[in-house]
Amino acid sequence: MTIAALTSLSEGAVIPFGGDRHTTVPPELAAAFRAGDQLHVVQSTGALLHVPKAIRSAVTTVVDAAVDAFAQLRTVRSDAVQRFYTAFADMLADEVVWDRIDAANTDDVLRAEEQGRSTTRLRVSAQMRD
Structure with a gap:
């Protein structure tokens, strides 16, 4: 058995x-895929x-920062x-603040919809606010 890094994809390659x-690699994925x-x-x-x-690198950076932040949070007093x-x-009870959150959320939802992503868990609501 040989294990190696995946550095490219070939159109039509079989993926179990x-x-x-199995499925096959479509041409647009084969063309877009790069080493790393x-x-x-x-x-x-x-x-x-x-x-x-x-994207992988950005996600790793953010997740690592979150892990570090939670480690620091464990040292904060409960009060x-x-x-x-x-x-x-x-702050959530403040209408001015909520209006800004709602406007930013509307922009996030529209951007996600334009990218064909699910917005079910992204949308804020009055119930969520309460």
């Missing part, structure tokens, strides 16, 4: 999934998810965390 099925990119296969559908190297959440709730 689900243990007993990742290919993920949805095992239930065979959908091929292309993650460019730059400080309580004050933060109280202030956060107070």
